[in-house]
Amino acid sequence: MNVRIYRPTDLLPHVDWTHFLFAWGFKGEAMRSKEALDLKAEAQEALQEMEAKGTQVKAGFQIVDAASEGDDILIYLTSETLRLPCLRQQRGDKGSDVFRCLADYLAPASRRHPIGNRLGIFATATHALQLEEVMTEYQRLLLQTLADRLAEAAAERVHHEALFHEWGKPFDRPLVGIRPAVGYPSLPDMSANFLLDKIIDFNRLGIQLTENGMMIPHAAVSGLIFAHHEAKYFNVGVISEEQFNDYARRKGMTPQALRKFIPNVEKT
Numbered sequence: 024m025n026v027r028i029y030r031p032t033d034l035l036p037h038v039d040w041t042h043f044l045f046a047w048g049f050k051g052e053a054m055r056s057k058e059a060l061d062l063k064a065e066a067q068e069a070l071q072e073m074e075a076k077g078t079q080v081k082a083g084f085q086i087v088d089a090a091s092e093g094d095d096i097l098i099y100l101t102s103e104t105l106r107l108p109c110l111r112q113q114r115g116d117k118g119s120d121v122f123r124c125l126a127d128y129l130a131p132a133s134r135r136h137p138i139g140n141r142l143g144i145f146a147t148a149t150h151a152l153q154l155e156e157v158m159t160e161y162q163r164l165l166l167q168t169l170a171d172r173l174a175e176a177a178a179e180r181v182h183h184e185a186l187f188h189e190w191g192k193p194f195d196r197p198l199v200g201i202r203p204a205v206g207y208p209s210l211p212d213m214s215a216n217f218l219l220d221k222i223i224d225f226n227r228l229g230i231q232l233t234e235n236g237m238m239i240p241h242a243a244v245s246g247l248i249f250a251h252h253e254a255k256y257f258n259v260g261v262i263s264e265e266q267f268n269d270y271a272r273r274k275g276m277t278p279q280a281l282r283k284f285i286p287n288v289e290k291t
Contacts, residue, residue, distance in 0.1 A: 024223045027184070029080040029177055031070045031169075037176035040066075046168050069165055070173075078170075081228040082147040082177040084248070086189040089142035091126040095273060098142065098222065107218055108273040110211070110259045113266060125209055128200075128251040143185045143248025144222050145202065147177035148230050148240055170242035178202060178244050190250050201254045204246035205236070208258035213237060214274070214284040219245050236284055262288045 040063055041054065049059045088099040096107040111124035130140045149170040158166075182202045186192035192199055203209045205216050213236030219225075220232060231239045238245065262270075267288045271278045282288065 024083045024085045024227065025184070025188070026227060027082045027177075027181065029082065029173075029180065031074045031078055031080070031173055034080060034173055034176035034180060035067075035070070037179040038172050039175060039179075040172075042175070043168060043172050046171070066165060066169055069169055073166065073169065078149065078173075080147060080149050080173050080177045082145065082181045083223050083228050084143055084145040084181045084185050085223050086141050086143050086185060086248075087222065088140065089129050090132040090140055091129040092132045094124050094126050096126050096129060096142065097132055098144075100222070105218060105221065106273075107215065108270055110262060110266065110270060112257060112259055113263050114260055116257065123209075123255075123257045125203060125247065125249070128249040128254045141189065141250065143182075143189070143202070143250075144219055145178060145181045145185070145248060146219065146223060146225055146228055146230060146238075146243065146245035147174045147181065148228055148238070148243035149173045149177075150229050150240065167242070170240075174242045174244050178204070178246070182248055185248050186250060192250070199252060200248065200250040201256055202246055202248045203256065204244050207246070208260075209256060210246060211259055211262075211287065212281075212285050214276075214281070216245055260287070264289055 043066065044054050044059050044063065047062060049056070053059060090097045090099070094109050094111050096109060098105040098107060109125045112122040115122050129142065179198070179202075182198055183194050186199055187194045190199075205219065206213050216232055216236040216238065225232065225238070225245075229240075230243055230245075233239065262285065267281075267285070268278055271281045274281060
């Protein structure tokens with residue numbers, strides 16, 4: 024695994040301030056208001072203070088051979104092959120009859136080719152964030168939302184580095200492909216973290232998993248990196264009971280055991 028340790032200022036070019044302001048309730052034109060600009064300026068000063076107090080962001084990624092088999096992703100490791108079942112949209116995007124699944128962005132195992140059929144696995148976490156007792160609730164919230172943004176910024180940085188080191192894509196060019204995160208709309212099953220942990224060892228990044236697949240610290244993100252030029256983010260949406268039962272079968276779990284990891288299953 025490739026491990027990186029970043030300072031907050033290392034990640035400034037990758038911080039998504041739009042999402043930061045959105046977390047504070049700013050939308051549309053309000054994002055350009057004086058109040059929003061003042062908050063952004065204060066947040067940038069807070070990043071400097073976080074760095075001075077030793078805050079670091081740990082990140083790791085590994086590129087593996089992979090292929091698709093139906094709606095599953097096969098991950099070829101040296102000692103074993105792991106299977107990552109995925110979910111498919113039941114309703115296409117507006118105006119589209121395409122029903123996407125992450126496995127679509129890898130060539131089928133029957134046509135597996137070592138060039139271009141690679142998959143990135145990543146995880147990042149913000150560490151050493153000191154929330155002192157004397158802090159106000161506002162200060163705590165500011166640091167917590169910044170910690171979240173730093174973990175996401177590290178994920179973008181890792182996406183660039185993976186493309187550069189493993190796929191030869193120039194670092195200063197726009198990102199190619201997607202990096203769907205566990206728990207997000209195209210990869211909503213939190214139990215996927217247990218499989219990713221087997222590949223990149225979250226412990227090395229200071230990340231622990233709860234029994235529900237949640238990561239500790241809270242300011243952490245994990246997921247996959249696809250370099251496919253046609254890959255795009257999508258929302259699986261509400262999962263039908265039929266697909267959910269098939270998904271549980273592919274994961275080798277009972278529907279009852281799996282349900283705690285996926286909240287948006289259609290009720291029948």
